[in-house]
Amino acid sequence: MKTIWEKLYKWIDERVDLADLVEFMGKKYVPIHRHSIWYYFGGVTLFLFLIQVVSGILLLMYYKGSEDLAFESIQFIMSKVQFGWLIRSIHSWAANLFILAAVIHMFSVYFTKAYRKPREITWLTGMFMLFLGMGFGFSGYLLPWNELAFFATKVGTDIAGAVPIVGKPIMVLLRGGEDVTGATLSRMFGFHVAIFPGIFAVLLGIHLVLVQRQGMSEPIGHSESGGDLKTMPFFPNFLLRDLLLWLIVLNVLAILAVLFPWELGVKADPFASAPAGIKPEWYFLFMFQSLKYIPAEVLYIEGEILGILLFGLAFALWTMVPFWDRKSNFGQENKVVTYVGLFVVAFVIALTILGWTA
Amino acid sequence: MTESTAEKVQEERRDLLKWLLGGSLVAWIASVAYPILAYLQPPKQNEVAVQSIKAGKLSEIELDSGRIVKFGTKPVILIRTNTNELKAFTATCTHLDCTVQYSKEKGIIWCACHNGQYDLTGRNIGGPPPKPLEEFRVLIQEDEVLISKNT
Numbered sequence A: 001m002k003t004i005w006e007k008l009y010k011w012i013d014e015r016v017d018l019a020d021l022v023e024f025m026g027k028k029y030v031p032i033h034r035h036s037i038w039y040y041f042g043g044v045t046l047f048l049f050l051i052q053v054v055s056g057i058l059l060l061m062y063y064k065g066s067e068d069l070a071f072e073s074i075q076f077i078m079s080k081v082q083f084g085w086l087i088r089s090i091h092s093w094a095a096n097l098f099i100l101a102a103v104i105h106m107f108s109v110y111f112t113k114a115y116r117k118p119r120e121i122t123w124l125t126g127m128f129m130l131f132l133g134m135g136f137g138f139s140g141y142l143l144p145w146n147e148l149a150f151f152a153t154k155v156g157t158d159i160a161g162a163v164p165i166v167g168k169p170i171m172v173l174l175r176g177g178e179d180v181t182g183a184t185l186s187r188m189f190g191f192h193v194a195i196f197p198g199i200f201a202v203l204l205g206i207h208l209v210l211v212q213r214q215g216m217s218e219p220i221g222h223s224e225s226g227g228d229l230k231t232m233p234f235f236p237n238f239l240l241r242d243l244l245l246w247l248i249v250l251n252v253l254a255i256l257a258v259l260f261p262w263e264l265g266v267k268a269d270p271f272a273s274a275p276a277g278i279k280p281e282w283y284f285l286f287m288f289q290s291l292k293y294i295p296a297e298v299l300y301i302e303g304e305i306l307g308i309l310l311f312g313l314a315f316a317l318w319t320m321v322p323f324w325d326r327k328s329n330f331g332q333e334n335k336v337v338t339y340v341g342l343f344v345v346a347f348v349i350a351l352t353i354l355g356w357t358a
Numbered sequence B: 001m002t003e004s005t006a007e008k009v010q011e012e013r014r015d016l017l018k019w020l021l022g023g024s025l026v027a028w029i030a031s032v033a034y035p036i037l038a039y040l041q042p043p044k045q046n047e048v049a050v051q052s053i054k055a056g057k058l059s060e061i062e063l064d065s066g067r068i069v070k071f072g073t074k075p076v077i078l079i080r081t082n083t084n085e086l087k088a089f090t091a092t093c094t095h096l097d098c099t100v101q102y103s104k105e106k107g108i109i110w111c112a113c114h115n116g117q118y119d120l121t122g123r124n125i126g127g128p129p130p131k132p133l134e135e136f137r138v139l140i141q142e143d144e145v146l147i148s149k150n151t
Ligand code: HEM
Pocket: A049, A052, A053, A055, A056, A057, A059, A060, A063, A074, A088, A091, A092, A094, A095, A096, A098, A099, A133, A134, A136, A137, A140, A141, A142, A143, A144, A192, A193, A197, A262
């Protein structure tokens, strides 16, 4: 006797031809080698994003995005709503793990030069998603309308405002006015729950279709040295391993969220002095800390502006790596790219630690 | 008509068509983008330009202390120094927009965000702030402290 599932499958298959789709999923093979572990981080990032969508939508059921109500609505979520504290703690913790996983994923792609032809578009969509992830973090940070977030947002948007020519209009656009006010909260709310998720979904779709179509890249020189390449089918073998890892990540997330519930702090007061200990989220710290070491003025340029321009240039170059690393495109090892990457990793870690302990 | 002129006429027509299509595409994009960009530009609210405010009773302000008061929509810091002088400055740090505070221990105006320091005349004396704080005038009328713009 046919099970109900088989009947359902057949019913849909008759109408939309599922066989094609199944074949599309089944054709991908994941190479097995000593760097295979890095193939898992994209999936972990995806999983954490899904958690953000679900927990974020749950928060939306009670959150109120206005100056007078935002802080109180989160207090309400945390004290009155059943499991409200847990949902909020999960959203906050997963936000951080999401960025961490995305950064690890990005560096693993960089060091294995998986961005090389023909995967330039995959790399570009990935980089834009990482920037959007930072945007998610920055905009979400203000939503509880607490003191720390209020001043961090003031500082963050003021830095954007220091960029020559375009800076001021961008700052006004972000703040919804000259100052950080309730209008800023409304805008950040809009970015966070509507604009960014919309753009992110499109990029993610392109990213995933490309990965599925092009298959996984192999490290340069791998196929020559190893002779026959060992692989494993994506579906179902790799996917099952992915799912197991997702389960582990979910457990880690639950432990963090329960044992270290996210703090709410003190409600923002635009007429109070900035408290000590204003810091951006950890993934902005390295930039924030670097700005402190640039002298107030370098060759008539304000130090802050010079720093912003240098970081902008560095991010642009990093994003464009598939287009200037010609050697990897021809399957040759490019040591320069590796050394640049190692320098960047060392720089980011060192300045993050300095910023953290400062 | 020779063949080549016919071709030429065709080509010109095609060019014209391209221009028309391209032009209307640009016009279409502009007519969609312009209202959106304009919409995002927050309207100027005519705030009542505050010229002066009452900041409380002198007898209620401790010696060697500072407080933030509302000057219209902007924060202003009012300080009673340990030499019993009253001083007021804009409280918005000239570095990156944080709100400053009075530091009793050091007898200076201090910004917690990046350790910016100003002396009690508002001059930037340490840390990243690039400019001094703007000073306000303080008047006392029968125990009432008045702060006004320094024009
Ligand atoms: C469609 C997706 C999302 C929705 C609907 C959503 C919704 C929300 C809502 C309603 C809040 C306010 C409640 C609160 O602050 O606890 C919030 C906060 C926040 N969100 Fe999201 N979010 C989404 C995705 C993300 C992503 C991808 C990130 C990744 C960085 C993120 C990071 C944050 C952060 C850091 C906060 C502040 C948490 C806090 O301090 O309470 N969100 N989000």
